[in-house]
């Protein structure tokens with residue numbers, strides 16, 4: 500059976516990841532593809548339990564290292580229980596945040612040691628590196644404005660959304676540096692455009708990447 504395809508969505512607050520993931524899932528399903536949508540932190544029962552601890556802020560007083568290990572614990576469970584089985588079954592997995600969020604939120608703005616973060620990422624991801632990462636890029640002021648407009652519609656602010664604009668700026672730069680360092684995996688998409696225009700750019704990038712994967716000779720993915 501053909502191997503599936505793993506796509507992650509990354510970016511700051513209010514960039515519209517979940518809306519764009521929904522739209523892409525609809526597009527791919529309309530083509531008859533088998534799509535699984537997931538998110539981090541969470542995505543498996545074990546990881547959802549850890550998500551609650553992280554997003555409530557209960558872990559925050561114990562510092563970024565403890566939080567990084569908790570994000571990693573959640574990711575490891577999610578990878579082994581959900582993502583790897585889906586990819587092995589030939590499905591397309593769309594995940595709202597993954598390892599790049601840890602690199603940026605814990606590694607860069609949490610100021611954690613780079614070797615520690617690399618080692619944690621290696622054991623956590625355990626080879627399940629995304630085939631494609633869509634980085635939704637947005638001016639942080641606009642992102643925060645969108646996030647607070649969303650809250651007025653009834654969603655509670657999580658502790659991350661309360662953080663300062665300056666931190667969001669650092670995170671934007673960090674996501675862009677990842678994209679620059681790994682151009683084969685990452686595509687930066689301007690999320691400041693109207694929703695439908697952003698969706699169209701994503702659709703094209705994903706179909707191009709899927710087309711390239713499907714054109715590979717059988718067995719070419721064995722080394723991945």
Ligand code: TYD
Nearest residue numbers: 512539540570596597600601604605657659
């Ligand atoms: P969520 O409510 O899912 O927000 P968003 O819509 O921004 O994705 O909250 C997830 C928060 O967790 C988000 O602010 C980023 C943070 N996070 C990390 O700090 N490290 C990680 O590895 C992941 C996956 C998320």
